[in-house]
Amino acid sequence: MRVTQLKTSRFLLKSPVEEDDFDEITKIKSDPKVYRTQLYGQITTLEYCRFMFQHYITDARTLPARRKRWVFGIYPLEISPQFPKRKYIGNVGISKKTLSSETAHLFFEVSPDYWGLGVATECVSKAMEFAFQQGARKIVVDPMHGNEASKKVAIKLGFHDTGRSVPTYTGCLKHIYVFPKPKATKKIAG
Numbered sequence: 001m002r003v004t005q006l007k008t009s010r011f012l013l014k015s016p017v018e019e020d021d022f023d024e025i026t027k028i029k030s031d032p033k034v035y036r037t038q039l040y041g042q043i044t045t046l047e048y049c050r051f052m053f054q055h056y057i058t059d060a061r062t063l064p065a066r067r068k069r070w071v072f073g074i075y076p077l078e079i080s081p082q083f084p085k086r087k088y089i090g091n092v093g094i095s096k097k098t099l100s101s102e103t104a105h106l107f108f109e110v111s112p113d114y115w116g117l118g119v120a121t122e123c124v125s126k127a128m129e130f131a132f133q134q135g136a137r138k139i140v141v142d143p144m145h146g147n148e149a150s151k152k153v154a155i156k157l158g159f160h161d162t163g164r165s166v167p168t169y170t171g172c173l174k175h176i177y178v179f180p181k182p183k184a185t186k187k188i189a190g
């Protein structure tokens with residue numbers, strides 16, 4: 001098992017997540033405000049959630065040279081009035097379709113208890129740096145139509161709106177935003 005940890009000013013990003021995070025992950029994914037925006041859809045059974053969760057863990061058992069996906073749990077570094085516990089509050093992940101792909105796809109979700117506090121912007125920015133370190137030359141984020149908060153995160157971080165939409169297997173449309181690898185190593189906004 002390979003543990004990967006990243007830090008932002010307020011959060012630890014850790015892959016894999018902990019077994020103890022399962023209940024919180026289930027709670028977040030079962031919240032209609034969250035699952036309505038996600039392709040995995042409504043969580044109808046605990047087994048469905050366990051299936052996704054299990055992948056978060058088994059990804060970290062893959063040999064580094066063969067790894068295509070990292071899902072980082074987000075944990076506050078310090079206890080504060082906004083973040084009263086150091087528990088899991090969401091995740092940010094990157095994945096590549098194939099090992100040789102130079103495009104990384106970003107996904108993220110934050111507990112509604114912590115929305116609007118800049119958690120996603122801060123953590124997605126860190127995950128982008130990580131994706132470029134892993135060899136990505138382009139990062140894509142593709143929120144569903146109507147997911148204004150997610151679009152806002154992409155725009156704040158400097159993603160380019162391609163103006164393109166693609167249908168998903170559920171029939172809904174996703175809007176494509178891209179961020180090419182910066183020429184010189186420079187910090188991504190956020």
Ligand SMILES: CC(C)(COP(=O)(O)OP(=O)(O)OC[C@H]1O[C@@H](n2cnc3c(N)ncnc32)[C@H](O)[C@@H]1OP(=O)(O)O)[C@@H](O)C(=O)NCCC(=O)NCCS
Pocket residue numbers: 033034035037038107108109110111114115116117118119120121122141142143144147148149150152153
């Ligand atoms: C998208 C999501 C991760 C954002 O998390 P967050 O930690 O609240 O994000 P941030 O605080 O960094 O930024 C959110 C921005 O969207 C804005 N926003 C929130 N709801 C919005 C809405 N309905 N319309 C327009 N802007 C909105 C916020 O005001 C904020 O912008 P600001 O900093 O300029 O005020 C969170 O809403 C979420 O988990 N949604 C469900 C899962 C999801 O959509 N995942 C992304 C799939 S691509």
